[in-house]
Amino acid sequence: MSGDRRTVEVDRVEYDFLVLDAAAWRLLNTSPHVAELLAEWVEWAYRAGQRDISAAFSAGADWRQVASVPTYAELRRRRAEATRPELTPREIRARTAASWAHFEQHHQERSA
Template sequence: MDDTDTVAVPVLEYRALIADAGAWRLLNSSPHVAHLLAEWIEWDRRATARATSNAICGGAAWRAIAGGPRYAELARRRAAYTTEPLTPDQIRARATASWARVEHWIATRTAA
């Protein structure tokens, strides 16, 4: 830097700059401001994570993907049953017998 690059600052402006720098130092040393800055940093981190997550999830239809069972889940479900599946007629017969037992139970309770 040579002499032609120097700039003369008036004394009043210099004092104003010194006072402004002192005010910024005082502001930065305040515990209240430190707490607010920490809250803002956490808010910004969460907002960035939320935006990133939304962008990633926007690339796929996650609800449709998560809604359907996988082949492994279907195989597990099939393996859990040891009896053969019932036909609609067998289901109706069992339901009729079950209702008959309920009606018999109600009749014995009301007759007593």
């Protein structure tokens, strides 16, 4: 090696291999197939970066709180609560009879 640290000495065989390697890379870069693959890789890398950024933002927020979406535990609690007063069997039969009477009256009016 010479005294200048920016200069590297190589023997002729290694130089020839470097020239062949550079020529192969130039030939590879002129291939339309490789250009298409590189474009797809660039798009994939961009989307992967955007996905990671989106995941980082999403991890930083409690989206259930933001969107006011109840948790499964909250839904289970709501289902367990009675929303109507409990009825006796007699009251249930009376409501059912009234509902059927209303339906039959409505049905007779429509078919008349």
